[in-house]
Amino acid sequence: MSTPARRPGPSHGWRIGSLAGTPVYLGRSWPLIAALIVVVFGPNLARADRGPAYGYLLAGGYAVLLLVSVLVHEAAHALAAQWRGHPVSRIVADVWGGHTVYDATRSSPGTTALVAVVGPLSNLLLAALVWGVHALTTNETALTLLGIVAVANLLVGLFNLLPGLPLDGGQIVSALVWRATGSKGRGLVAAGWLGRVVAVLTVAWFALRPLVEGRSPDVFDIVWPVAIAFFLWQGATAAVRAGHIHEVTSGLATDVLEPVVLVAGGTTTVSDVEGTVARGVHVAAAD
Structure with missing residues (x-):
């Protein structure tokens, strides 16, 4: 990241x-x-x-x-x-x-x-x-x-x-959509939504695995995947919002504003991302 x-x-x-x-x-x-x-x-x-x-x-x-x-x-x-x-x-x-x-x-x-x-x-x-x-x-x-x-x-x-932001696979998906559509914002939105799916599936996988193995989930089985999913959901949500902001700003002032690609890092909040977009600073998450 x-x-x-x-x-x-x-x-x-x-x-x-x-x-x-x-x-x-x-x-x-x-x-x-x-x-x-x-x-x-x-x-x-x-x-x-x-x-x-x-x-x-x-x-x-x-x-x-x-x-x-x-x-x-x-x-x-x-x-x-x-x-x-x-x-x-x-x-x-x-x-x-x-x-x-x-x-x-x-x-x-x-x-x-x-x-x-x-x-x-x-x-x-x-x-x-x-x-x-x-x-x-x-x-x-x-x-x-x-x-x-x-x-x-x-x-x-x-x-x-895995194909969802803020993971590296999400960056790849974002880049592919960007290349196909010519829109960085659409790439972020698509990869961000996939990141939300990955977050939900992460919790589901770790929650169901103990049951499949015939044992009751312990604290670690619950707390750790929830923490990971929270991190993923936060980054994915920030990417979706940043993508929408990029679409709006690039459409309103393409001759004034520098195009921005924004991918939230693990500790980047949604407000941080939106503030960064407003300043025209580029962020590319790699982890």
């Missing part, structure tokens, strides 16, 4: 490095997801013969490797944007995964789709590489950790390819 370019500041989190001149930040919200991973996965990874701390240490290792996976995903977005001539302001890993901020004012349907698709493709490639290392490993702890990371990257890659 990406957001309007702003001057880097403390709100972005802790700077942990740079990529091709682009600062990389660890968002202050990221420790929350790391702690959740340790608490949820720790007991499931525990081994009676390894001591009580073993499962939690393994879960902590998984959280770190998941962070690396997120940064690989965002790095792919950033490098693709730079390759297509768009300055990248920053890469941030946060509680929702991460986002890449780049100036997409002069973007095109092809560039939008390219920048979007390389993120999930990088996760699928990483899943294959990690699984290859897994096949060559004999250490039991490494086997467990590598197996989890490989599956996680596979799921992240496939999930991000």
Whole structure:
């Protein structure tokens, strides 16, 4: 995902490095997801013969490797944007995964789709590489950790390819509609509505899965998918509204206003998007 370019500041989190001149930040919200991973996965990874701390240490290792996976995903977005001539302001890993901020004012349907698709493709490639290392490993702890990371990257890659905003697959749909109709706004509206469908199906899938497996849903089965669906619905709704605004403004003043493509990021509110449109700032979500 990406957001309007702003001057880097403390709100972005802790700077942990740079990529091709682009600062990389660890968002202050990221420790929350790391702690959740340790608490949820720790007991499931525990081994009676390894001591009580073993499962939690393994879960902590998984959280770190998941962070690396997120940064690989965002790095792919950033490098693709730079390759297509768009300055990248920053890469941030946060509680929702991460986002890449780049100036997409002069973007095109092809560039939008390219920048979007390389993120999930990088996760699928990483899943294959990690699984290859897994096949060559004999250490039991490494086997467990590598197996989890490989599956996680596979799921992240496939999930991000679902055809609805604010996911990368939604960016691709938006770009395809934009190319077919010549209207950026129509692309956003179509991909935004599909994003709402994806949000509803996400909750339905996670709610019904325990019943299919013959067990009662636990708190994690309910809270986590609802949180994900809320994020998806919020981003999809912002995209739909931004698309309608774009259609109206471009129709009223095509000779004055610069065309704008807007895709809400994971933490972008509807009011933020509408305000951004009014300022003529372009936002292209990639995650």
